[in-house]
Amino acid sequence: MNIQNVRTIVLVGLLTVSPGLATASEATDDVLYRTSFEDEKVATFHELQDGAVRIQATGTAAISSKFARRGNQCLHLLGDENNSITFELPDKMRAIKGIVFHAERWTVKEPFTFRVEAQQAGVWREVAQLDNVISVGARFLSHIQLPISGDGEVEAIRFQVTAAPQSGVLIDDLSFHASAPQQPTSVPSVVMPTEPLELVSNQPLFISGTQETHTFRIPSIVTATNGDLIAMCDARRQGSADLVHQRTIDIVVRRSVDNGETWTPMKMVNPRTDGGCSDPSLVVDEVTGDIFCFYNYMNSDKSSKEYRFIVQKSSDHGKTWGTPVDFTDQVAGPELRHAFKFITSGRGIQTREGVLIHNYVRVGKGVTLFGSRDHGATWEAMGEVTPGDESKVVQLPDDSLMVNSRISPGKRFVHRSSDGGKTWESVADFNLPDPRCNACIIQYTAKRDGYAKDRLIFCNAASISGRKNLAVRISYDSGHIWSAGKVIDSGPSAYSAITILKDGSIGVLYEPGHNEIRFVRFTLAALTGEKLHKPYVSSPKTHQ
Structure with missing residues (x-):
């Protein structure tokens, strides 16, 4: 199915908590929220409601049945300028200290940026810039585990991507946690070589x-x-x-x-x-x-x-x-x-x-x-x-x-x-x-x-x-x-x-x-x- 040609609709009840999705590296007793995008209709969306959690998409987001880390479906945040999906958290989830998910970059085509942000006291701040971390290729090779610093409550979590048309990023097995991950993902700060080499x-x-x-x-x-x-x-x-x-x-x-x-x-x-x-x-x-x-x-x-x-x-x-x-x-x-x-x-x-x-x-x-x-x-x-x-x-x-x-x-x-x-x-x-x-x-x-x-x-x-x-x-x-x-x-x-x-x-x-x-x-x-x-x-x- 060509996702770009699907009519934008509103889906209800997308996200569910399923304890069976926990991996060996995740704590199972601190999960505030978890989804594997399995139970809803395959389509693009602008807004979803899962109980007290409201999910909003800017640009083009979709539930895809073509790819999944496990199960049959995942979230596809498609390529566009500053495309984003925001999870608005209810009071009972605002003590979030960790984010865990699996991801896959769609193609090697440029441009590609991907960052995770948290809203605290009405202000958005960067949790991690993952441009150089998310891998291209099948099987959702990138297992992302991010701590959220600071003492303030987290009002919302946002994923933001810039990518070539029809590309973007795939996300599956997403969970929010009350504690920081024990093995956080290393996010590099890379400096490119610039000094010329003298040649013989x-x-x-x-x-x-x-x-x-x-x-x-x-x-x-x-x-x-x-x-x-x-x-x-x-x-x-x-x-x-x-x-x-x-x-x-x-x-x-x-x-x-x-x-x-x-x-x-x-x-x-x-x-x-x-x-x-x-x-x-x-x-x-x-x-x-x-x-x-x-x-x-x-x-x-x-x-x-x-x-x-x-x-x-x-x-x-x-x-x-x-x-x-x-x-x-x-x-x-x-x-x-x-x-x-x-x-x-x-x-x-x-x-x-x-x-x-x-x-x-x-x-x-x-x-x-x-x-x-x-x-x-x-x-x-x-x-x-x-x-x-x-x-x-x-x-x-x-x-x-x-x-x-x-x-x-x-x-x-x-x-x-x-x-x-x-x-x-x-x-x-x-x-x-x-x-x-x-x-x-x-x-x-x-x-x-x-x-x-x-x-x-x-x-x-x-x-x-x-x-x-x-x-x-x-x-x-x-x-x-x-x-x-x-x-x-x-x-x-x-x-x-x-x-x-x-x-x-x-x-x-x-x-x-x-x-x-x-x-x-x-x-x-x-x-x-x-x-x-x-x-x-x-x-x-x-x-x-």
Whole structure:
């Protein structure tokens, strides 16, 4: 049903108290008010009355039967300028000290603001600004628990949203409490990087509209064991669309033997086929020197939506590439044959034990790690993390694993495992504001390798209002605290990939919009003012 075309009506008796809705994190003896929006007719409304509680909507609000956290219905506060819903509280509810609900942002489209306000002594004041907290995606991932401060009685509670048309926010399992929540939601105050980063070099490598290619997209870059740089991307021959919409995409490569000063002419990696390839990613085996190039493949039958996973190996530092191998069935069972899945572009890792690890996305379901324990002879699934989308894996100095993933505007999601990926601890990281875009992360130095500090470097489009402001941050404590960051490009900036060069400088291959793919190089001194006290070497592998 198109909610915008439904006639505005008045509904009575919408909200009911149902003790069975309490979750483990909520107290059950202090509930003043609770609703799951289950018992009333699906429609838009301007005013509702539930006993002594009066609910008023400004703009467009609706009860939706299309979505629900549990049950069959939820509240949909649709996109509009300063759209709001107000709960006017009777005297017996005015001792409210806490608000609990589950929420879901409708789409990634901008603009989006969402705040909760309380009216005390006739004055509205902000309880929380949740723009960067509410996640996009099904299953109402955002569990919001807010304390209300102050001694005065609360006369009303208001949710206010600004969003794109036909979008907005979904709310379910709402409750008001007489006590503050024991685990309040962390509401970040994020400062975007603004200080420019001094670059050693800055040059385009792939320019859209040249070399029989409409658009170059999706960068990937690594440093071979001999120090050569291998830079890859999609050559989208006839348009800018993704592989699922067009099958005229090739994987192309350029190489540099002088730290990115000059580059070889562009060459194709994949052989000509009856389909298309996309989203290159690279993994270097530091033990054998082999480089593995992964990408997604779809045949030319537009009615087919099956993604196949392909790997090609180079044993000469990226000069030539071997026969493509379809390894899909090794890492994804038959139940995933027609699932929307794809290998994350960019790069994977090799652990200190010699295991090669990468990941693929199960759209809407999470991330599957896969890898090889025999230097690429065979591949296997190694575990799952959720929630997540395009992700990067790193091994930290204490040998634990981290998966850093795009998830929704305003934050990244970080998963950590100290048992080799058997179990994970997952948290949203609001210190890495993100517009829901593929990013890159790499372990640069570790004290266990003889360096003065552990250094983790992260690069992304540091913005929550569009893909722009490419910035680099550093962490000295395995990603718990990040620096303020410095800006590579304040303009349009999308996907990025990072590598450490043989001289210890840092290279980033990124998309400044869709007009080209650009390579930049900078030093640790430019980022932090520090210098390495010994020559750079990649982390040694204990596997022989």
